[in-house]
Amino acid sequence: MVAAGRCRLHRGDPQDERRQVRQEGAAREVPDPRAPNGVTDEITIRPITADDFDAVAELLxxxxxxxxxDASRAAAAEVYRRHVDRSDTASLLAERDGRAIGFCSLEFRDRLNWGVEQAWIPDLIVTADTRGLGAGKALLARAFQLAAQRGCWSVTLESGYQRTAAHELYRSSGMSNDGYYFLLRMADPPA
Known part of the structure; x- marks a missing residue:
C-alpha cells in the first residue's frame, strides 16, 4: 500500500467556501499565471493535443x-486520444524552446451531494532538468484558472509522500494538505 498527501485549494473555512460556491456559483480568486497569455518567461502553457502523445508519454x-x-503503445495512444476528446478534461503542456518540459492532467468530476464539479489533477510532472524555472507553478496556476472558470468548488491532487519539493510547490500555490489516499493493487500494472 502507498499513502500520500492529498491537497485541496481552499481559502479560510472550507465549509464557508463550499456554501459560497453552491449558493452563488461565483468563482473565487485563484493564482493567475505569471503572464496572461500563458507564457512565463520562455515557458508556454497550452492545452494538449492529439499530436502530443509521445511527449506526454515520455513525461509520464x-x-x-x-x-x-511496442505491445502497450497502441492501447495507451487510444486512452490518450479519448482523454483529449473528452469534454471533462483540460490537460496542459508546458513547453520551453519548443520542447515539452511539463504536463498537468486536469479532469473535472462530479461528487455526490455537490451541485458543482471538482477539479482533479491526477498527474503533474516537470522534467528534472527544468525544475525551478516556474513551469510547475505556471501549470498549476493555469489549472486553477480553468477550474475557477468552470465553477469548480475545489482543486484536488494526490502526491507521493517522497515528493517533498512538489509538496512545497503545492503549498506555495495556495493548496493545503487535506488528508491521505490509500491504494489496493488489484493486478500488476500493464507492461
Missing part, C-alpha cells in the same frame, strides 16, 4: 508511470 514515464513498449 519520468513521473514513474510505465514506459511504453
Amino acid at each position: 514515464a519520468e513521473l514513474g508511470r510505465p514506459t511504453l513498449s
Whole structure:
C-alpha cells in the first residue's frame, strides 16, 4: 500500500467556501499565471493535443508511470486520444524552446451531494532538468484558472509522500494538505 498527501485549494473555512460556491456559483480568486497569455518567461502553457502523445508519454514515464513498449503503445495512444476528446478534461503542456518540459492532467468530476464539479489533477510532472524555472507553478496556476472558470468548488491532487519539493510547490500555490489516499493493487500494472 502507498499513502500520500492529498491537497485541496481552499481559502479560510472550507465549509464557508463550499456554501459560497453552491449558493452563488461565483468563482473565487485563484493564482493567475505569471503572464496572461500563458507564457512565463520562455515557458508556454497550452492545452494538449492529439499530436502530443509521445511527449506526454515520455513525461509520464519520468513521473514513474510505465514506459511504453511496442505491445502497450497502441492501447495507451487510444486512452490518450479519448482523454483529449473528452469534454471533462483540460490537460496542459508546458513547453520551453519548443520542447515539452511539463504536463498537468486536469479532469473535472462530479461528487455526490455537490451541485458543482471538482477539479482533479491526477498527474503533474516537470522534467528534472527544468525544475525551478516556474513551469510547475505556471501549470498549476493555469489549472486553477480553468477550474475557477468552470465553477469548480475545489482543486484536488494526490502526491507521493517522497515528493517533498512538489509538496512545497503545492503549498506555495495556495493548496493545503487535506488528508491521505490509500491504494489496493488489484493486478500488476500493464507492461
